[in-house]
Amino acid sequence: MGKYVLRRLAGAIPLVLGIATIIFFLVNLAPGDPTLLLISPGVTSDVIEQMRVNFGLDQPIHIRYVRWLGAMLTGDFGYSFVYSRPVVDLLMDALPNTLILSACALVVAFGVGIVLGTIQAVRQYSLLDSSLSVVLLFFYSMPSFWLALMLILTMSLYARNVWDLPIWFPASGMTSTDHDFMSAGARMADRARHLVLPTLSLSLVLTAGIARYMRGSMLEVVRQDFVRTAHAKGLPERVVVFKHALRNALIPIITLVGLYLPYLFSGTVFIEYVFAWPGMGRTIVDAINARDYPVIMAGTFFFASMVVVANLVADVLYAVVDPRIRYE
């Protein structure tokens, strides 16, 4: 197994470098110019030329590529054109914020989704199964952007100003205005309150999908012989479902974990915009709009690495849950 992981990692290096190279040329050859975005009338062409020199954009593209590659291999991703800060600092500021949000969303989505899917499979064709299906389909077909706005409308604006509810949730940001003055415990609670609406908007849509997968996977398993055997030897329903069926039904779900793991890092742009969450998605999309080449490059390089790693993690997890799978 250890050898297998090492081999996979070694194979990933040319893959990631190749992706980075392609993105470098795509980004640098795309129409648009970062200096044009920073200037206004009154700016002479000398100033534009000086900005290009300061940014290193005056060099031909192959020289820029070699320089970028050399710097990157030593861990230097350069400075953001827009924020004038080291790119690594910029991304490292945004990364934890995205991780918190998407980890919460994934935990909620997989937790709730697996439970609901299992319930539906066990009680197939019951009223509970059908009504859950309708509700889940409702959320599944909803764009999370719109869901987010509806949540803000109901659980923030109306809850506070119209219905006068005792509980309402803040519509934006990660912390309250007086966060700096709170005690450690209050700060944690404050962060949790700010997480509620974005987590819900992200996870509701995911939950629905995961529950559908789980229901299907579970239904397949409960029809198999070993489950029938378990029933036949008189094991209680609880043990049959949770010990025998569930473990086997979870294997396909792991594929989903592998698919969603990169999403942990990339963040979800729309949700980050709506809730003013200072995460990776916003950073990268803003960088693309501003043609902030160093940030785009570092960000995409990071994502490419994450996709490779997440796929590897999913493959390793297969072996962990399914003793039949062995890697040499």
Next chain:
Amino acid sequence: MVRKGCSKAVFCALAATALAACSGGEGGATRTVSADPFCQQVIPAVEAYMAASRASHPAPTDPRYGGTLVVGSIGELADGMNAAVSSDYSATQHQQFVNLMTLLDYDAAGNPRPYLAESWEIADDNRSVTFRLRRDVFWHDGEQTDARDVAFTYVTVTNPATAFPNAAFWDHYVKGAEGVEVIDDFTVRISMEPHAEFLDPFRTVAILPEHLLGDVPPGDLKQHPFGTQCPVGNGPFVFWSHTPQDRWVFEANPAFPEGLGGRPFVDRYMYRIIPEQTTLLTELLTQNIDVYLAPRPDQAQRILDDPNVELLRYPFRNYVLVGWNARRPQLTDARVRRAITMGTNRQSIVDAILQGYGTVADGSVPPFHWAYDPDAPGLAYDPEGAKALLEEAGWTDRDGDGVRENADGVPLAFSIKYNTGNQQRQDVAEIMQAQLADVGIAVQPQVVEWATLLQQINTPELRDFDGVVMGWVVEFKLDDMDLFHSDRIDQPYAWSGTRNPEIDRLLEQLALIVDRDEARARWAEYQEALIEEQPYTFFYFPDRLDGVSTRVKGVVMDARGEWLNIREWYIDPASR
């Protein structure tokens, strides 16, 4: 569902807080300071000086002092407080009125008044201006602000290596060290040729600390942590923290000169970045922010309906236009461009897409400006006149398809480009398409991604557009040289590419006239020349709207800026 999400979220937040590992505070407020060596050096100095200032300035007893003020807006303060490299509107405003100081500012009528400079003298021949600085202004780390800071700032922003964006400010100034003379610690003289509105740059460009930035090579200034990680200003508010894409926090400066009003009323001022306007409106209505900058016109009614917030409305510095590429055969003739403007009912567009919050434009002088003349001639909506003008120019519908052609059979058809995600500009292009069809012109609206569009229109070799919907923000010192002067035809902003000797002559004169009364008449002439030439269809001057909570008192906003008297805003003690 809700409760489940909530309890899970609490769990996640526990993990999150462990991850983030903020710097622990010992009582009072906690903050995270950038690990950059420059910041590690200056922030303790600022903290020490502020602690000393608080001790020597007893807490004011007036009930107006105190509280936290929160302003929400869609954008970051790009380049932060680094006045030498920033071109962002909100960032410049923070340099002028919040964290740093300019030599002078403007009164409501647009006349210069003292700020960091307590007085100035203009040489009789208008070839130099001598500023005398206040002696009671200190950088937030305790150093005194003096003439060397002014000289340093001047030399830096006029140095081409800095790439100070608005280089046109210095067109008629003597650049570099030769242009500035330190006469004594608090007196500095700057040399120039006589020209119009020469004091205006000193209203816009804030003075930077020489003792902190003097050794930084000009080309490296943009990347210096001073801008966004640990600015040290001398203005009414002291930098506290900046979380990128989230918030900037400032504290009241207890040592701000009494002669300028002393420390600001609010204890803390927070600028929050909330990119989605629906969220911003919600945060204003739920009292999580006190000021929502620049709501959309269609959100104005919601603000007016709520008793806890009010809507401020005032003429502002931007205008929306459709720029014509006169290099295109259909658009070469000024009569065609005039007919397009006459065939467009611009008032109906102001009413429809701005809900009336705006004024039809006929030139580049905005309504707030001293040179604006409300009675200046304009081009009225006149579809019949437009048709007659097109006939006169040789464009007739020869084949009966509803679109006019010229003698060579070229149809009067062209595209109007606008950028993605801008609803107002899309509406402008589409309404023009409908209205111009009635006079026999076929318009095709076309959407292009912003950075790509800028390249298409601004690259002199490309100019890949027929018409384009754009907007400009003008400075108090109006300067259209880059837009319309034929000497600048190879420069990025000569979109129309028209050459008009009359416009050239007026622009050259206007750049040099020192006296405003004399200039006013020239500006009116200039507007007439623009109407004749129509390099743009000037569309409208939108009114600036701002949503302000009624708990904030003393707010004055106008074309000078939203933050102009922020040190006098206070929070109603009853609703704190």
